[in-house]
Amino acid sequence: MTPLIAADHVCVRFGGAEVLHEVSLAVKPGEIVTILGPNGSGKSTLIRALLGLVPLAHGTVSRAEGLRLGYVPQKLAVDRSMPLTVRRFLSLPTRVSDAAAAAALARVGVEDIGQRQMAALSGGQFQRVLLARALLSEPQLLILDEPTQGLDQPGEAAFYQLIETVRHQTGAAVLMVSHDLHVVMAASDRVICLNGHVCCEGTPRVVSNAPEYRALFGLGTRGALALYQHEHDHAHDHDHGHGHDHAHPHHHEHSHAG
Numbered sequence: 001m002t003p004l005i006a007a008d009h010v011c012v013r014f015g016g017a018e019v020l021h022e023v024s025l026a027v028k029p030g031e032i033v034t035i036l037g038p039n040g041s042g043k044s045t046l047i048r049a050l051l052g053l054v055p056l057a058h059g060t061v062s063r064a065e066g067l068r069l070g071y072v073p074q075k076l077a078v079d080r081s082m083p084l085t086v087r088r089f090l091s092l093p094t095r096v097s098d099a100a101a102a103a104a105l106a107r108v109g110v111e112d113i114g115q116r117q118m119a120a121l122s123g124g125q126f127q128r129v130l131l132a133r134a135l136l137s138e139p140q141l142l143i144l145d146e147p148t149q150g151l152d153q154p155g156e157a158a159f160y161q162l163i164e165t166v167r168h169q170t171g172a173a174v175l176m177v178s179h180d181l182h183v184v185m186a187a188s189d190r191v192i193c194l195n196g197h198v199c200c201e202g203t204p205r206v207v208s209n210a211p212e213y214r215a216l217f218g219l220g221t222r223g224a225l226a227l228y229q230h231e232h233d234h235a236h237d238h239d240h241g242h243g244h245d246h247a248h249p250h251h252h253e254h255s256h257a258g
């Protein structure tokens with residue numbers, strides 16, 4: 001399947017420092033792909049490179065022709081002293097109809113907050129409104145940079161569930177960034193672990209077992225992975241990830257929901 005967006009051996013430098021080294025990735029239609037990495041590992045820079053917002057020192061970025069893309073940036077400064085309703089915010093910078101605004105808010109589960117002030121929203125509502133705005137263009141690809149920042153763990157879990165629902169209903173692929181490894185692992189088809197370069201990638205289970213990933217997040221054999229333990233009462237399909245699925249005794253650890 002032709003990717004919607006792809007990076008091929010991308011290098012990005014700021015001054016003398018190489019922030020991204022030979023990064024290659026591709027997102028195919030309908031996939032949920034998460035870029036995971038510690039602070040400063042280049043996640044936002046990679047997103048910005050894919051969007052054409054930072055110059056490449058080397059490599060190429062390609063997008064499917066006519067790609068419709070919805071983007072939620074990591075930071076969005078909304079002037080809290082300026083009155084701005086959710087409805088008006090959805091019409092910035094492009095005016096949308098009441099029907100389209102209502103449909104977008106309904107899609108993210110906050111249909112009744114159109115007349116609320118942006119400054120008065122909870123963290124979870126704010127993130128949902130950002131997602132609603134990104135959905136207005138009916139994107140084939142949603143790019144979300146740390147969409148759950150500021151949310152508590154239940155809020156985070158609910159948000160990732162919403163992302164899956166949106167993918168299911170709209171067919172949009174999702175590329176998102178996170179530096180937390182808990183809930184996000186279960187919500188992704190594929191995880192790319194970044195630390196200036198791609199350390200490892202594959203299904204959540206393959207990545208969570210990769211030594212590169214464990215080293216990067218300082219995990220022992222138990223650590224955070226204990227979160228994904230559950231009773232095994234069903235068989236798993238074999239994961240097809242890149243390389244690093246080292247043979248290991250299977251200790252009931254995995255990161256699929258259910």
Ligand SMILES: Nc1ncnc2c1ncn2[C@@H]1O[C@H](COP(=O)(O)OP(=O)(O)OP(=O)(O)O)[C@@H](O)[C@H]1O
Pocket residue numbers: 014019037038039040041042043044045046179
């Ligand atoms: N415009 C810029 N000019 C100079 N250096 C930059 C610029 N943008 C990012 N950097 C540097 O590049 C490195 C990677 O930053 P980036 O924001 O991509 O990391 P990140 O993985 O998204 O981090 P975080 O999890 O903290 O958001 C950091 O060392 C950062 O200081």
